[in-house]
Amino acid sequence: MINKLVDKIVKTNAPVVVGLDPMMKYIPEHVQKEAFEQYGETLEGAAEAIWQYNKAIIDNIYDIVPAVKPQIAMYEQFGIEGLKVFKKTVDYCHEKDMVVIGDVKRGDIGSTSEAYAVAHLGKVKVGSKLLTPFDEDFATVNPYLGSDGINPFIKVCNEEDKGIFILVKTSNPSSGEFQDQLIDGKPLYEHVGAKVNEWGRQCMGDTYSNVGAVVGATYPEMGKVLRKVMPKAYILVPGYGAQGGKAEDLTAFFNPDGLGAIVNSSRGIIAAYAKDEYAKFGAKNFGEASRQAALDMIADINGALGK
Numbered sequence: 001m002i003n004k005l006v007d008k009i010v011k012t013n014a015p016v017v018v019g020l021d022p023m024m025k026y027i028p029e030h031v032q033k034e035a036f037e038q039y040g041e042t043l044e045g046a047a048e049a050i051w052q053y054n055k056a057i058i059d060n061i062y063d064i065v066p067a068v069k070p071q072i073a074m075y076e077q078f079g080i081e082g083l084k085v086f087k088k089t090v091d092y093c094h095e096k097d098m099v100v101i102g103d104v105k106r107g108d109i110g111s112t113s114e115a116y117a118v119a120h121l122g123k124v125k126v127g128s129k130l131l132t133p134f135d136e137d138f139a140t141v142n143p144y145l146g147s148d149g150i151n152p153f154i155k156v157c158n159e160e161d162k163g164i165f166i167l168v169k170t171s172n173p174s175s176g177e178f179q180d181q182l183i184d185g186k187p188l189y190e191h192v193g194a195k196v197n198e199w200g201r202q203c204m205g206d207t208y209s210n211v212g213a214v215v216g217a218t219y220p221e222m223g224k225v226l227r228k229v230m231p232k233a234y235i236l237v238p239g240y241g242a243q244g245g246k247a248e249d250l251t252a253f254f255n256p257d258g259l260g261a262i263v264n265s266s267r268g269i270i271a272a273y274a275k276d277e278y279a280k281f282g283a284k285n286f287g288e289a290s291r292q293a294a295l296d297m298i299a300d301i302n303g304a305l306g307k
């Protein structure tokens, strides 16, 4: 799947992923109102609002952006109805030929990780049949449990041509509490990066591995080191925009081939209409505002990369 992702990034000339994190407070009033008129102020109503919001955004970006990253928590908070819309979103993005990174941050003991891997990337056995549950192309994975938690994902990735992004150095302010702890003179995130490099060899695409890494845009110095520690890993870089990451900080995450990283923005794109910069679109045209914000982000990053 990394081959498809790289191919789409090259074709669109956009090392960018749009995070589909549909928080209710960002869904325009008129979308919420229509959904509630139909389904009431219920979990179904919330799910319908999320669906209409996502669909308009996807329709406006699918031809300029290679990938989306739906964050499952934003759906899960609405229970089963939310999860149904998560799946509907994954399927709709596939119809539009977008790569889908399921931001599910899973990882557990081996047998449990196997079930997570099957749920999000693989097929589940039901009687004599093999059925496809969520069907994302990539999933984000937490490495805290070590190889036992990762190996089942690698197995499914190899069977199904899928991929994972392993948390290495996260973008949040307290990520250093554990991740920066020195072990044998090196921070923990470097040890994890070295393991990502090792795990990645078991799951190679043509140039890059199907085992990628997550490194926050908010820590560019660490990104520079990690880029060298795991040269074949694609780096998913969240933290641009709303969390303060700037385009000029992002060059450290790319390889000399101009590839190797894909930068995420969620709120910065999906809630663009609420920003002064894009206010001229108005809440009714939130999808068009998202398209413009995505175009601006692509130009900003390509500008910093000298492309």
Ligand SMILES: O=C(O)c1cc(=O)[nH]c(=O)n1[C@@H]1O[C@H](COP(=O)(O)O)[C@@H](O)[C@H]1O
Residues within 6 Å of the ligand: 019, 021, 071, 103, 140, 169, 170, 171, 172, 214, 215, 216, 238, 239, 240, 241, 242, 243, 264, 265, 266, 267, 268
């Ligand atoms: O795995 C992630 O995507 C992730 C890792 C990380 O270190 N930091 C981080 O912000 N994320 C996710 O990236 C998205 C960032 O959203 P915005 O800050 O709105 O662009 C959210 O879905 C986070 O859950």
